[in-house]
Amino acid sequence: MSNKQKESALIVSQQCIAADIYSMWIQTEKIASLAVSGQFISMYTKDGSKLLPRPISLCEIEKEKKQIRVVYRVTGDGTGTQQFSKLSKGDRIDILGPLGNGFPVDEAAGRKAVLIGGGIGVPPMLELAKQMPGEKVMVMGYRDEQFLTEEFKRQGRLYIATENGSAGTKGNVMDAIAENALTAEIIYACGPSPMLRAIKQYAEENNIVCYVSMEERMACGIGACLACVCQSKEIDGHSHVHNKRVCKDGPVFLSTEVEI
Ligand code: FAD
Numbered sequence: 150m151s152n153k154q155k156e157s158a159l160i161v162s163q164q165c166i167a168a169d170i171y172s173m174w175i176q177t178e179k180i181a182s183l184a185v186s187g188q189f190i191s192m193y194t195k196d197g198s199k200l201l202p203r204p205i206s207l208c209e210i211e212k213e214k215k216q217i218r219v220v221y222r223v224t225g226d227g228t229g230t231q232q233f234s235k236l237s238k239g240d241r242i243d244i245l246g247p248l249g250n251g252f253p254v255d256e257a258a259g260r261k262a263v264l265i266g267g268g269i270g271v272p273p274m275l276e277l278a279k280q281m282p283g284e285k286v287m288v289m290g291y292r293d294e295q296f297l298t299e300e301f302k303r304q305g306r307l308y309i310a311t312e313n314g315s316a317g318t319k320g321n322v323m324d325a326i327a328e329n330a331l332t333a334e335i336i337y338a339c340g341p342s343p344m345l346r347a348i349k350q351y352a353e354e355n356n357i358v359c360y361v362s363m364e365e366r367m368a369c370g371i372g373a374c375l376a377c378v379c380q381s382k383e384i385d386g387h388s389h390v391h392n393k394r395v396c397k398d399g400p401v402f403l404s405t406e407v408e409i
């Protein structure tokens with residue numbers, strides 16, 4: 150069980166940065182000071198019919214300002230994310246975190262790192278890029294409209310893939326890697342399961358160390374309900390079966406540890 154407390158945090162700003170994509174900065178002394186890239190927070194709605202919180206990754210962590218940034222997609226009418234999008238500067242939101250394990254940044258030392266994000270897996274790669282010393286290449290995949298690209302460009306070389314070919318490579322992140330003949334010694338990736346499955350296969354065929362951040366559906370978010378389990382190679386010490394809880398043991402796993 151988690152000993153973390155829910156916190157009523159102040160919204161510093163909220164902005165729509167692309168169609169259905171919102172960026173929210175939140176003032177939170179405790180989470181900002183503890184958090185590392187790849188962790189997430191649980192965000193609570195005010196609507197009693199939606200008791201379960203929504204897990205959203207940390208996109209940026211400003212420890213000095215004691216602020217965190219989340220970037221999220223509104224998934225539809227009447228959803229939790231739509232409720233979040235209606236909040237403005239000065240409003241408060243209940244959040245819990247930081248949750249999950251985060252990306253092992255030190256593993257990249259002396260290795261050529263490639264950071265890959267797809268869709269709503271793009272935001273957590275920004276804080277990872279900021280934390281990662283040395284040269285890194287970033288490959289971000291979008292359906293159509295891009296977001297956070299200027300921020301990524303400040304961190305290093307950025308390659309883009311769009312499904313409709315409106316920018317960068319037409320296709321997905323694997324097409325962008327092939328088109329630009331990119332090579333890697335370590336990969337960090339976050340995105341939808343089909344993308345992570347393709348990256349896991351590519352990394353294992355080419356003997357590349359690869360960390361994937363999984364975005365399974367969650368309920369409690371703190372390791373108590375087993376709603377988020379994924380299949381693992383090793384037997385889990387908690388459930389004693391071939392399962393890992395994405396919210397507590399992850400969301401970041403070595404690609405060879407998990408089935409995707
Ligand atoms: P609901 O009413 O719960 O569902 C609406 C639609 O969203 C349904 O079609 C449903 O299938 C789909 N959906 C719900 N949960 C997920 C999920 N986990 N993955 C994909 N589709 C889902 N989203 C972001 O936009 N930005 C992030 O940084 C981000 N980080 C995440 C980190 C983690 C560790 C996890 C587990 C998920 C993350 N997500 C992120 C996904 C986000 O949690 C869901 O989109 C959100 O919970 C949907 O809530 P809702 O109330 O809007 O939709």
Ligand code: FES
Pocket residue numbers: 366367368369370371372373374375376377378394395396397
């Ligand atoms: Fe409850 Fe992961 S969401 S154990």
